[in-house]
Amino acid sequence: MSESTEISFEQTRKDFLSFLKYTKGHSDTTCYNYNSDLGIWQRWLLEAKLDWQNCSPTDVEHFVSHLSREGVGAHAVARKISCLATFYKWAKRNSKVQEDPIYQIEKPKRPRRIPVWLETEEQNAFIKATRNYDDIPDNIFGRSRDSLLEVRRRYELLFELIQKSGLRISEALGMKNRDVRVVDGVAKSLRVIGKGNKERQVPLPEAFGRVLALSIGGKDGDEYLFAKKPGGKPPTAHAVRAYLKKLIEKAGIDKKVTPHKLRHTYATRLLEKDVQLVDIQALLGHESIATTQIYTHAGQERLSKLVADI
Incomplete structure (x- = not known):
């Protein structure tokens, strides 16, 4: 060459x-x-x-x-x-090459992955561990307990948001206060810019909506929802994964759980409530229903439980 x-x-x-x-x-x-x-x-x-x-x-x-x-x-x-x-x-x-060498080959198929998600009991244990502040020290590396508690609560809100909305981690971290639609003290929905700059509206459950609305009350609409300080940037996705790993270990959950697995958990809970795949597709922002079909495992789980005692 x-x-x-x-x-x-x-x-x-x-x-x-x-x-x-x-x-x-x-x-x-x-x-x-x-x-x-x-x-x-x-x-x-x-x-x-x-x-x-x-x-x-x-x-x-x-x-x-x-x-x-x-x-x-x-x-x-x-x-x-x-x-x-x-x-x-x-x-x-764009006339950079005359021939496309990939077009003519038989492309290897991606093996179908069964998604990892949190069972209801594991999800409850995770939430409990996240809200238990006993492990937060009085001082570490010059940072006070109040400062560390603020960090924990920011992550607590972030992880709950993903579990209540199914957002991708990039979507959640890129969200600004103005993207939250608040009505009468309740965050009703999120304006999400997903892959390919496609916009979607994601509704929120009322109880969490009240918590979210309270957290952004009086803040600048142009500020990031999870800004580390006023006017600052949100944490990186790498930092989020590292913090989540510590909380999962604290909860005693023996699974590799990432923010994307929390998104899987959201989709699984929806399917367990008999929400149609086409609606889950819209909520998750999937371009194709085929992507959403990986969540049919939840239906199989429910059927297995139904026949367990026959």
Whole structure:
């Protein structure tokens, strides 16, 4: 691969990522994943002495074999090929390449993952642990107990919000006070900007709505809902996951629980109440009903309980 081709790939990658972010409205996390996967593809091409503009479907199949030999899981392999498919489709449409090598290959199917969620008992234990402040020290690293208590309550509200609305962590952290519709002291719904800059309205249960409305009372509408300080930024998704991990351990729950698993929990509770998949799809902001169908496990759980004592 010549030096000019290498520079061409770098510029093309930057242009592609700009297209994803500013035209398609993809999140920073999605763009980061695309950038990472394209970097892995680029390094393999360099080692194989192949030109990214003139590689063949057979080259792509060799790349898949290489990933498998390196121990990359089936789901991750499928994601990388999906990334390349989007990249080369865009590149051909914009006259960066003459042929799309991904179009002609049989793409690996993503293995279906059974979602992880909290059972009702686990959810109750998690809420109890979150609201138990006995583990908060009087002082740590120069921070007072009051300061640490404020942090705990911010996370408590964040985790409850996800369990009551099914928001993605990026959606929750990007939410501002003005996105909460408050009527007579009750937060009725949330204005959510989801994937692809698509807007949806998510209703809230009344009891939680009162708590949320109280928390934002008198605050600037342009301020982030979970700002670490007035006028400041919210915590990072990484910090949220780390704090959640500590609370899950405190609750004695033997599962790997992430903010996205709390979103799964929300969807599971809805399905247990016989909410239709098409309504869950709208609430979660899924583009396709096929994505929502992973939650049919809840229906199977309920049927299993019904026949347990026959």
